[in-house]
Amino acid sequence: MLRKEALALGLIHYQGDKPCKAGHATLRLVGSGECVTCKKERTATYHRVNHERVRELKAAWKQRNLVKERLRQRLVARKRKQDPKKKAESLKRWRARNIPRRNAYSAWRRSAKLRAIPQWADAKAINSVYELSRQLTKTTGEAHHVDHIIPLVGVSVCGLHVEYNLQILTSFANLSKGNKLPY
Numbered sequence: 001m002l003r004k005e006a007l008a009l010g011l012i013h014y015q016g017d018k019p020c021k022a023g024h025a026t027l028r029l030v031g032s033g034e035c036v037t038c039k040k041e042r043t044a045t046y047h048r049v050n051h052e053r054v055r056e057l058k059a060a061w062k063q064r065n066l067v068k069e070r071l072r073q074r075l076v077a078r079k080r081k082q083d084p085k086k087k088a089e090s091l092k093r094w095r096a097r098n099i100p101r102r103n104a105y106s107a108w109r110r111s112a113k114l115r116a117i118p119q120w121a122d123a124k125a126i127n128s129v130y131e132l133s134r135q136l137t138k139t140t141g142e143a144h145h146v147d148h149i150i151p152l153v154g155v156s157v158c159g160l161h162v163e164y165n166l167q168i169l170t171s172f173a174n175l176s177k178g179n180k181l182p183y
C-alpha cells in the first residue's frame, strides 16, 4: 500500500510496498513514513544516550500530571495482578530486596509462637541486627546468621527474642553451635 492511500483512509500504520532502508518488512507510520522497527530502535538509542534528560522529563511530567500518573500506576498494578506470571516475578523481586526483613519477620513469627517476645521488645533494634547480619554477608562474602545466645528452646532455660539475646555468627559457627548454651 502507498502512504498516500493510507493517509486518505485515515490510518496510523500501513504496510509498505517494499522493506525500509534497514531492510525491515514491518509496518510503517503514516505520519512520517518511518518503519516501526526503525522508530523503536531510534527511540531506544535516544533513551540510552539521554537517559538523564529522559528521566528528568518523565519526573517533570509526573509532577504536572499527578492524577494521570496515579491512574497509570493503578492500571499497571491491576494488570500485574491479573497476570500470574508477572505477579510471581514481582513477588520474587520483592523477596530478593527484602531478605533481612524476611529473616527478621520469620524469626519474629517463630519467637511469637514460642511466646519468646516480651511486651517491651524493641522491634527496630531487633530488625537492625538482622540488617547488620545481611550487610556482613554481603561485604565479607561469607554467610552470616543471627543466633539466639540463649536458645529460644533450651534444655534448662529458654531465651527471649530481644536484641541483647542476639548475636551474629558466620553460618559455620552457628551450625556448629547448634542449640547449646554459651556457658
Ligand SMILES: [Zn+2]
Pocket (backbone or CB within 6 Å): 020, 021, 022, 023, 024, 035, 036, 037, 038, 039
Ligand atoms: Zn526499518
